[in-house]
Amino acid sequence: MQVLVVGAGVIGLAVARAAALRGHDVTVAEATGGIANGVSSRNSEVIHGGLYYPTGSLRARHSTRGRRMLYEFCASHGVAHRQCGKLVVATDPGELAKVETIMAQGQANGVEGLEIIGGNAARAMEAELACTAALWSPTSGIIDSHAYMLALWGELQDRGGMIAFETTVEAIAAEAAQWQVRFSGRDAGTLAFDAVVNAAGLGAQNLARRIEGYPAEKIPRLVLAKGNYFGFAGRPAFSRLIYPTPVDGGLGVHVTVDMAGRMRFGPDVEWISAESYTVDARRADSFYDRIRTYWPGLPAGSLVPDYCGIRPKLTGPGEPAADFMIAAERDHGLPRLVNLFGIESPGLTASLSLAEEVVGCLAG
Ligand SMILES: Cc1cc2nc3c(=O)[nH]c(=O)nc-3n(C[C@H](O)[C@H](O)[C@H](O)COP(=O)(O)OP(=O)(O)OC[C@H]3O[C@@H](n4cnc5c(N)ncnc54)[C@H](O)[C@@H]3O)c2cc1C
DSSP states (O other), rough: OOOEEOHHHHHHHHHHHHHHHHOOEEEEEEESSSSSOOGGGGGGEOOOOSSSSSSTTTHHHHHHHHHHHHHHHHHHHOOOOOOOOOOESSSSSHHHHHHHHHHHHHHHTTTTTOOEEHHHHHHHHHOOOOOOOOEEETTTTEEEEHHHHHHHHHHHTTOEEEETEEEEEEEEETTTTEEEOOOOOTTTTEEEEEEEEEEEGHHHHHHTTTTTOOGGGOOOOOOOEEEEEEEEEEOOOOOSEOOOBBBTTOOOEEEEEEEEEEEOOOOOOOSSOOOOOOGGGGGGHHHHHHHHHHHHTOTOOHHHHHHEEEEEESSSSTSSSOOOOOEEEEHHSSSEEEEEOOOOTTTHHHHHHHHHHHHHHHHH
């Protein structure tokens, strides 16, 4: 099939690669001038174990399976990564119950090697940590996500696929068993494809509205939840991922380390109504308070505003978290068309597994 994938973020690239590996003729249309200019360049670069998500959900299934596939991919394609492990910390007895619930959920999801350890055992791993107990997740890790996306792009090219940059999909209409797709930008014009995958991230709902005949009631609302990060201007205190217990809308202000060993904190949850990428330095106050519950040694004045990312959520504050939405023919009635909505965390971890499911939907 001639397959069009809209969006060259991690999801679009993984889907395009998977389609090309199945022998399809693949084109990716990307509105900006490069890969990974959207949500995919603004995240924590964590390979998640798969702890938090309801068993049987797409997020649970694709994060555990996707994580295993991702480690294999990194090893075979020379993508820098480190399986550093993660501690989810309880700082008082009330939080221990929460940590135990997360462990039970993780075990039900098939996450390997989980154990609850005491405060002293946690401090033997990370000397500056203050906690009464912690959940140790040895399969969590970090990845150079840009190198990963370059590797996906490379494989796509090896299989004859290509990316049209600065090319925006404006409208899609069915005609004679094909999809007629109208583009603006560098490759403006109309072309026919057998199948279309909408992996437009924050633009997915907008694009779905431009698909002729697509049922409007099947397009979920888009809720924007910004996640701000603060960098740490000092010598890194931790070498593993340190997470507090989750908060409404996110996993809590955690410690991430990057492949260079640098340490940063975030993301928090800031509900917003329009896209904006400035980090308000005043948010640092709440970061200091939260971080000092598990790292009392955080020096004053050491946090500097860094970057932020926007989660494409499907539910708002106080509502239960939504699952990933893979809307295929069985859901909307239109053949060889898949819309991906709400691909927030753990989309990076889940990408390879999710991509296989999406490409499977095109055949049906
Ligand atoms: C703060 C934050 C932290 C996160 N941390 C993690 C983490 O540690 N681990 C993890 O596994 N996941 C994490 N995630 C989730 C992960 O980053 C996302 O799930 C993933 O990046 C989504 O990728 P995407 O390809 O769907 O979207 P994007 O990367 O946004 O790609 C979509 C692309 O589509 C293009 N586009 C839009 N409309 C059109 C159009 N009409 N025509 C052509 N192109 C178009 C855009 O320009 C964009 O490049 C995090 C997310 C956030 C926000």
